[in-house]
Amino acid sequence: MKDPSIIEGSNHIEKQTNELLERNKLLLATIDHSRVGVLITDPNKEDNPIIYVNKGFENMTGYTVEETLGRNCRFLQGENTNPDTVKELRVAIQNNQEVHTILLNYRKDKTKFWNELTINPVKTESGKVSYMIGVQNDVTTRVELEMELEYDLKLSQLLQQMQLSDPYSDEYLEISGFHLPSGKVGGDFYKWQKLNNGLYSVFVMDVMGHGITSALLTMSINAILLSLTQREVYNPSEVLHKLNQHMFDLFPGDSIMTKYYFTCIYLLVDTKEKKIEYVNAGHPSFVVKSINGVEKYSSTTVPVGFLKDHEFKPATFYYQDEIELTMFTDGLYEHLKLELEKLCDTFQNRNRFEQLIESLKESKPEDDICLVRIHFRNEKKKNTAT
Structure with a gap:
């Protein structure tokens, strides 16, 4: 006959495991249905490939999970992406640093969008970086309004100077x-x-x-x-x-x-x-x-x-x-x-x-x-x- 304390302990562990699994499922479901794009990469593998993207990423970029996994994030870049911003991202990732920036990316249908991107390293207890988590937000409307305002300001500046x-x-x-x-x-x-x-x-x-x-x-x-x-x-x-x-x-x-x-x-x-x-x-x-x-x-x-x-x-x-x-x-x-x-x-x-x-x-x-x-x-x- 099994010791009741062992049975009770086993049941407790099973209960905790199930609760943890449920929380993980809830967390994944929440992330998956978030409107922002979320991706996870593995910096310990060659070329830091993507190992997870959520539905928000698919909706934002037009690329499916199958078309994305295993690729480096640079596939979203295009001819008008600022190389200085790309360099800033690359250096931060190489140094396992957090980085926040806005860069021009391209969807699957070749249309452009402004991507507000935040990348954070995930470290183990020993301090080793195991994953990089990226959160991206489509800020195209905001950036275009800011660019329009900047143009209007430059025009206003010119007009004011002309009146002096x-x-x-x-x-x-x-x-x-x-x-x-x-x-x-x-x-x-x-x-x-x-x-x-x-x-x-x-x-x-x-x-x-x-x-x-x-x-x-x-x-x-x-x-x-x-x-x-x-x-x-x-x-x-x-x-x-x-x-x-x-x-x-x-x-x-x-x-x-x-x-x-x-x-x-x-x-x-x-x-x-x-x-x-x-x-x-x-x-x-x-x-x-x-x-x-x-x-x-x-x-x-x-x-x-x-x-x-x-x-x-x-x-x-x-x-x-x-x-x-x-x-x-x-x-x-x-x-x-x-x-x-x-x-x-x-x-x-x-x-x-x-x-x-x-x-x-x-x-x-x-x-x-x-x-x-x-x-x-x-x-x-x-x-x-x-």
Whole structure:
């Protein structure tokens, strides 16, 4: 007669074995019916062949289990698969490392799909890698949307750059600008125009926020400025009133969109009278360097888009000798972490200013940066030269 304890122990082992088998069946059934593709390879065999794929893999690739087992995963690659991504995968597998990447693969019917692939090594207790498990997800829709967005951003970047004024020079003045968005596009913008009878308009703005929305607003403002110029509307007060009205038309009080505003400086330069009429709407001070030193012209009113029907009163100053006027957006403050006084020291020295521009070209600021510099020529020097 068998010992009851042995019988009981045997029954317990059998029960545990059956439970383990049931759990394994449940696990395999779950994996097999998962929408993601799952495959297992054996790195201890030549060419790391596939030894298991689930239904998700079959549905995603079009290849059956019979067509897949025993092959290396590279059979999903094609002529447009990025070789650098393939190398990244190969090196990770050779070094028994986890890897996550996205690569272009090909289905059985030769159609392309973007495969988000994660590969993990499975190790024994001794640390030896026994299997590699790959999980793949078809992210074609997401990748194509990202590529479309990237294309749109590049196009927006080109359009925004085209709207910025080119450097300008004549017998009275010389104007140049520098524009560096924190991303592909930004909310900083500058524009200057030669008007008539020795008049010039110069405009610098900084829209709240960054990115596409801010960039679109700069394009919208540029269109308004061009329209006003065509109608010979130059007066700073009237120009700012029209821009303010435009902002409230875009974002009415009951709009579900976030309220936007922008700071700006608008200059109306009269080279015959040597007079500059301006409005500084909540913008950082602009700096004027002359033989008498440096003067700062601070904000005269609120930003555009703050108060409906607000009156933007202009201020005026005259210049006599050769001067240099510099305007910039607050991104320069934040990037350089300098107070205005320190910036003025840089603005006074042409070489240091040019060095600043060169250093900014290589930087990646957190906020958009815009700089405009106007050199007013000396009348006496001009006459002497002629």
